[in-house]
Amino acid sequence: MPFEFERLEIPDVILIKPKVFTDERGLFMETYKYSDFAEFGIKERFVQDNHSKSIKKGVLRGLHYQKYPVAQGKLIRVVQGEIFDVAVDIRKGSPYYGKWIGVILSSENKNILYIPPGFAHGFCTLSDVIDLIYKCTNVYSPEYERGIIWNDPNIGIEWPVENPILSKRDLQLPTLDKADNNFVYASE
Numbered sequence: 001m002p003f004e005f006e007r008l009e010i011p012d013v014i015l016i017k018p019k020v021f022t023d024e025r026g027l028f029m030e031t032y033k034y035s036d037f038a039e040f041g042i043k044e045r046f047v048q049d050n051h052s053k054s055i056k057k058g059v060l061r062g063l064h065y066q067k068y069p070v071a072q073g074k075l076i077r078v079v080q081g082e083i084f085d086v087a088v089d090i091r092k093g094s095p096y097y098g099k100w101i102g103v104i105l106s107s108e109n110k111n112i113l114y115i116p117p118g119f120a121h122g123f124c125t126l127s128d129v130i131d132l133i134y135k136c137t138n139v140y141s142p143e144y145e146r147g148i149i150w151n152d153p154n155i156g157i158e159w160p161v162e163n164p165i166l167s168k169r170d171l172q173l174p175t176l177d178k179a180d181n182n183f184v185y186a187s188e
Helices: 034-040
Strands: 003-007 014-018 020-023 026-029 048-054 060-066 074-080 082-089 100-106 112-115 119-125 130-136 145-147
Touching: 003 034, 060 082, 074 082, 074 100, 074 119, 082 112, 082 130, 100 112
Parallel strands: none
Antiparallel strands: 003 014, 014 112, 020 026, 048 130, 060 119, 060 145, 074 112, 074 130, 082 100, 082 119
């Protein structure tokens, strides 16, 4: 299998390490293969690819999510630069509700992060330029797009930047306890 899957402290969030083949010409790696992902339990179909580029260190985007009926799972990887990527469990009734996971994703480590529906997602840039590509399990729908303020004290994310560069919209997001959220945890 060309991937190593690792469940993180919140077990529904999965770090994926692809097998990288290098030689004097460069490298080759698979970044997604439905059969391998499904065998591990990631059976969602991805229907949209997005590309995010930031051109300054310290940019923070998030925490974003889409509500049902168009909730999105995401498969995130960095093709240039380095980010601190965060997922926050916002599924009401979850044993991990309000908890967060943070990992470094970079063009150097080539790791990929899977975040299922029911999580808010955000990241901050750790290099001057980043190119991030992510697959989504549902299409973008502005009508259902929501968010949570990046520095919600009840979540307590330990961002590696003190004064991030944020959009006006992200500066006005509510705290988790006031967020419009229709996710409910379902144990399997």
